[in-house]
Amino acid sequence: MKIACIQINSGADMNANIARARTLAADAAAQGAEFVAMPENVFLMEAPGQKDKRVFYSEQEHPGVVASMRMAQDYQCWLLVGSVAVKIDDSGKTVNRSLLMNSKGEIVARYDKIHLFDVELPNGETYAESARFLSGKQLRVADVPGAKLGMTICYDVRFAYLYRALAKAGADILAVPAAFTQTTGEAHWHILLRARAIETGCFVIAPAQTGTHPGMRKTFGHALIIDPWGKILADAGTEEGVIIADIDIAQVAQVRARIPALQHDREFELSNK
16 A cells, blocks of 8 residues: 655634645655555644634535545545544534544544643643534544554544554554654654654554644654554655655554564553562
8 A cells, every 4th residue: 555644834814724735745646655544633724722713614614624525536645634623512622633534535434542641741832622623522433444453543643542543543644744743753753753663553643733833833743654563664854745655554464473462462560569
């Protein structure tokens, strides 16, 4: 399978973001990508810590979702929308949702971000996702051509048990669409993603936001495609663009046979002695 990850610098203009995402998806398709993955918040990146006054859309009405369905059809590829903010009921409750679309433009899987990013970094950056979003409650493993995809979003990557559960549920590929901060990305991004691949024997695909966004928010970039042995197959650096890698799903079984760690879980107790 030829997989592409998009790296983009999204801002506060949704229409401009959609247009840029379409251009990058077209580029990926022109290079033969059968599966194209977009990052978290691909259609809107606003300043953190500010009261959100924008209109939230339902999934069916969201301009980015509608445009993505058309992209998948136009470019005849499977498409992962890393995440969009969608309204889930009339009370205005919202989730940060990842959507998987087939090459017909049909939504075949959804995942709502479980671990919300509520942190205050040493440099003064503050993020409070739980003030805007409800936490998801369900893991999601979805069928894609020739493989199974474990769906996660950004901050989830710090919770190793989530990825072990996805691998045990059959995932061959783990998706980690992200808008990772510059500060934490420099310290942890490559290490965490390679660790998730090594621990599970899965491919990891991580489309990313990059550069400076509204409110001087900075994201790290470095969209990655990683093989089950932890080898980086492609790294986007810090510029907008597309990375592509040919992956052989048979490598998942080969790596797990070499180190069958997923079969070696043991019960244990915590001792204070």
